[in-house]
Amino acid sequence: MDPAPNTVLRIFLVRHAHAAWALPGMRDFDRPLDDRGREEAARLAAAMAVNAFEPDMIYCSNARRCLETLGILQARSSAKLRIDYSDALYAGSHDAYLDQIASKHDKAIRSIMIIGHNPMIEDTAQVLLQNDPATFETALGSGFPTAGVLILDCDTRGNSAIKGGARFVGLLSPVDA
Template identity: 40%
Template sequence: MQDSAPAFRLILLRHARSGWALPGQRDFDRMLDETGYAEAKLIAQSAADRGIRPDLILCSTAVRCRQTAEPFRRALGEDIDIRYVDHLYAGPAAVYTDLVEAHAERASLMLIGHNPMIEDVFRRFLGEEHSALTNGYPPAGLAVIDFSTRSAAGRISAAALSAWLLPEPEEVARR
């Protein structure tokens, strides 16, 4: 983490691992699998241990995203502001960036959503060839992106990755 407070902090979280849709089940209703539940708990606790606490969490309404968000309420406190946004489920990456820009007056914002949109937003702010994503954006991957400045129009700029958290596989296996 940076020593000084950033002008704005964006936290991107891809939902944890989910099972495949069952016959007749909509993709929207897919749930976390056993590994995903463990990943969600571990990444929430890891974020809390590092003092990562967003002012607001915007989360896709898909079941697997809601299940990924819930451990943050337990780890960060019942008063954490989690809002569910339908457009984060099926909307393009532009929906994600529009939400970031709409909330850039805050100190920090977390988005919990889906790939490829989460990865697209990460790459938009940090560059196409960022080393953290050599194998794509993994389930339960949490990126903390700090912005040192904002433009007068409220658009954010000058981004740097200040933390990249992944649930440790051996910890997931123990849960």
């Protein structure tokens, strides 16, 4: 699915798949996906492949559960993906996510994916959809699902892209896939 003709930037916000609880002595950062998470990520990967969702650029948290989610998505992709890994997507607020979106001035990049964590990913969605709070409430009123992807289109780039003017395209969750 290509972005709409007037769309300058398509954004895929992905919450990592379900992770195991930390074992004694394990850092939260090192929590792996559990069986449910691996299944969720595989379903999401299949749904993205069926819909031809191939981002031009991926920004991924360095946390293990995000890296494992990305690995499963990569296995189903035929494209050579450009990936940037970021500790800020783990440790920072939703502002780190918005900074990734705002900094995309390369016109060759028409779509980006951010793989990250809640509540930051949900807070990012709320900012991007702040001009359309009813859509946000309808799409994510019960929370951002693990291994869910929210698809948004923006008609602008840079700082203006994050000022609340994104349009809702869809929400895929592993339950739907």
